[in-house]
Structures are given as structure tokens and as C-alpha cells.
Amino acid sequence: MTQGKKYLVLGAAILGMGALRLPFEKKLTDELYAAHLLPPKLEVRTGEKIGQTFSAVSLGGLRTLVATFLNLRAFGFFSEQKWADVEETFDTIVDLAPRTRYYWDTGSWHQAYNAASYYLYESEIPALRRKLLWRESVLKGKAFLERGIRNNPDDPALWERLGVLLSDSNKIAAFGSPAEAYEQAYDAFMSAVATGNSRDYTKRAALYSLARVPGREGEALKLAREIHQEQERIPPTVLALLFVLSYHEQPTQPVMSLVNSIFPDKRTAYDILGNLWLRSREHYPVYGIAQAVSQIEAYFNIPEEESLLKVPISPPTNMDDYFIRK
Structure with missing residues (x-):
């Protein structure tokens, strides 16, 4: 066999071995990407932004370091608004x-x-423009979190952050229908619970959102009962929702019997139910609260003109910084 033929045979063998290895190596690479053992490939637009360091960064070793420095740069931009x-x-x-x-x-x-917040309160921007920029920024923040969840679907903290944003009464107007936003918030909180390592707060936050969705009172009541049974320390809002949702389920039951079965005493019930009644801008249901407050006020001989039900609606008071131990 001539020298030229030997090289041809050798070349063909090498190509053949490469062709045989290619499917295996591609499968292995795909599995490493799926297991997050290899960093995802950088997009061209990212390479354009980071400039001459793209080649080194694309190898993976410098990516977190560059991200750290860019985070410092972002803080500078934040400081300059x-x-x-x-x-x-x-x-x-x-x-x-x-x-x-x-x-x-x-x-x-x-x-x-x-x-x-900047756009909402920047006096140099016309009022209508401020509102549009505020809404656009809130929706951008939501979309960014959703991208983060798609990249990290098993991270309970990102699901929880999305739920907090969607259920924020100060942001709710940006999402259109409050009921739809609360429903999405509930789904986000329950996704956080499902991924594990979630806090007791997460399940309670899911209840707070679901209770505000008309038509889902039965599911919310079931969740409220679970929380009441599972958690040793119960925030006032959970007790208030347990009351209003139970009353919604059986509106003909004696109100004071329900009060006595849920709250440690009538004074506590009066404070908690009255607080929820006044928090109207938070869209919580208030089934049975007016009846309960009226009967408790009669029990304590509170004059009609001093009734809590006649107090002008005031900004909500957060009572969940203390708990009631069962």
C-alpha cells in the first residue's frame, strides 16, 4: 500500500471514529447542561455587551466573577437612578x-x-406618564422574576418573591384584575411550598391570596383549617379568615358560637375582626364580621355612636407582627 493510500485510510478511520463518537458526546453534553453541571452557552448579544472578555468568559471560569463586577456597576446606576x-x-x-x-x-x-416608585413620585414627569411608567416598571419586575423561575424552577424563594409581588396591595393595580393577580399569587406560593424548604409564612401567604378570589372560598377555608391545625402560633389574619370563611360556608350558624370556637376571648375577637373590617383596600372578604362586631359591642355595652362599624375606613394596620398561641 502506498504512503498516500495509508494516509487516506487513516483519515477515513479518524473521521469514522469521530462520527461514531459525535452522538454520544452530544448526549453527554446535553445531560451535563440539563444537570446544570455546564453553564449555558452565552448568547451573541451578551458577548457584544462584555466586549473583549467574551472568549475567556465563555469558557465558564470567569462568568461569576464578571457578574459580580457588573452587579457593582448596576448598584452605581441605581444610585444615579x-x-x-x-x-x-x-x-x-x-x-x-x-x-x-x-x-x-x-x-x-x-x-x-x-x-x-421613582416614576410614580417624580414631579417633573407629567401625571399620566408617571402612572404609565410605574405600571411598566412593575410588569418588568414581574417578567424578570418569571424568567428567573423558568431558569430555576425548583427554587422556592423565587416562587415566593413572585407571590409577594402579585399580592402586594400597592402593586395590584398594575396587574389588571385583582382577583386574577391574587389567584396567580396563590399558585406561586403553593409552588414554593411544593418545592420544599418553604417557611410557615409561605403557606399563610397562599391563604391570604386565595381568600381574596371570589368563588374559591371553599378551598381557602380548607387551607385555613390546615394552617390552624399544623402551626403552633397563628397570626390574627389567619384567625379572621378562618372566621369569615367558616361563616361563608354556613351563614345560618350562631355568630357567637363561631366566635367562641375560634378566638380565645371576645375582646381578642373584637380587635382582630374589627381590624380586618377596616382593611378594606386589601380586598379581604368580611362575611359575618358586621354581625359579630355588633353582638360583641352589645355584650360590652359599647354605645351605638362609638361602634367600630361607624369608624371611617382607615389605612390597614398590620397585626401579624404578633401571634396567638393555641
């Missing part, structure tokens, strides 16, 4: 470090809270 630069920088950061929860959480927070 350059919201478009903050947004663009965090888009690059999460391309570099898509598995880091902090960047998704912080990027969303800057849009949905910091930028939104």
Missing part, C-alpha cells in the same frame, strides 16, 4: 449567572419597586 442602565446590566448579569437567585431577585426588585 439610571433605570434603563440598571435593567440592561441585570439582563447581562443573569445571562452570565442564570443559576444565582440573588441576581434575579435583585433585578426584579429594582424594576418593580425602586424604578416604579
Whole structure:
């Protein structure tokens, strides 16, 4: 066999071995990406943003380091209230470090809270424009969190952050229908519970959202009863919702019997139910509260003109900074 033929045979053998290895190596690479043992490939637009360091960064070793420095740059833009630069920088950061929860959480927070508040109260911007920019920023923060969840579907903290945003009474107007927003918030909180390592608060927050969705009172009552049974310390809002949802289920039952079965005493019931009654802007249901308050006031001989039911609606008071031990 001539020397040329030997080289041809050798070349063909090498090509054949490469062709045989290619499916195996591709499958192995795909599995490593799926297991997050290899960082995802950088997009071209990300390479354009980080410039000459793209080749080194694309190998993976410098990606988290570059993301750290960009996070410092984003803080500088935040301090200068350059919201478009903050947004663009965090888009690059999460391309570099898509598995880091902090960047998704912080990027969303800057849009949905910091930028939104800035636009809402910036007097140099026309009033209508302020409202539109506020809504746009809140929705950008929501979309950013949702991207983070798609990249980290098993992270309970990101699901929880989405639930908090969707159920925030100060942001609810940005989402259209409050009921739909509360329903989505409930789904987000329950996803956080399902992924594990969630706090007691997460399940309670799911209850707070679901209770505000008309037509789902039965499911909310079931959840309220679970929380009341499982958790040793119960916040006042849980007790109030347990009352109103139980009353909704059986509106013909004696009100005071229900009060006595849920609350440790009538004074506590009066304070908790009265507080929920006044928190009208939070969209909580109030089934049976007027009847209960009236009967408790009669029990304590509170004059009609001093009735809690005649007090003008005031800003909500957060009573959940203390718990009632069962």
C-alpha cells in the first residue's frame, strides 16, 4: 500500500471514529447542561455587551466573577437612578449567572419597586406618564422574576418573591384584575411550598391570596383549617379568615358560637375582626364580621355612636407582627 493510500485510510478511520463518537458526546453534553453541571452557552448579544472578555468568559471560569463586577456597576446606576442602565446590566448579569437567585431577585426588585416608585413620585414627569411608567416598571419586575423561575424552577424563594409581588396591595393595580393577580399569587406560593424548604409564612401567604378570589372560598377555608391545625402560633389574619370563611360556608350558624370556637376571648375577637373590617383596600372578604362586631359591642355595652362599624375606613394596620398561641 502506498504512503498516500495509508494516509487516506487513516483519515477515513479518524473521521469514522469521530462520527461514531459525535452522538454520544452530544448526549453527554446535553445531560451535563440539563444537570446544570455546564453553564449555558452565552448568547451573541451578551458577548457584544462584555466586549473583549467574551472568549475567556465563555469558557465558564470567569462568568461569576464578571457578574459580580457588573452587579457593582448596576448598584452605581441605581444610585444615579439610571433605570434603563440598571435593567440592561441585570439582563447581562443573569445571562452570565442564570443559576444565582440573588441576581434575579435583585433585578426584579429594582424594576418593580425602586424604578416604579421613582416614576410614580417624580414631579417633573407629567401625571399620566408617571402612572404609565410605574405600571411598566412593575410588569418588568414581574417578567424578570418569571424568567428567573423558568431558569430555576425548583427554587422556592423565587416562587415566593413572585407571590409577594402579585399580592402586594400597592402593586395590584398594575396587574389588571385583582382577583386574577391574587389567584396567580396563590399558585406561586403553593409552588414554593411544593418545592420544599418553604417557611410557615409561605403557606399563610397562599391563604391570604386565595381568600381574596371570589368563588374559591371553599378551598381557602380548607387551607385555613390546615394552617390552624399544623402551626403552633397563628397570626390574627389567619384567625379572621378562618372566621369569615367558616361563616361563608354556613351563614345560618350562631355568630357567637363561631366566635367562641375560634378566638380565645371576645375582646381578642373584637380587635382582630374589627381590624380586618377596616382593611378594606386589601380586598379581604368580611362575611359575618358586621354581625359579630355588633353582638360583641352589645355584650360590652359599647354605645351605638362609638361602634367600630361607624369608624371611617382607615389605612390597614398590620397585626401579624404578633401571634396567638393555641
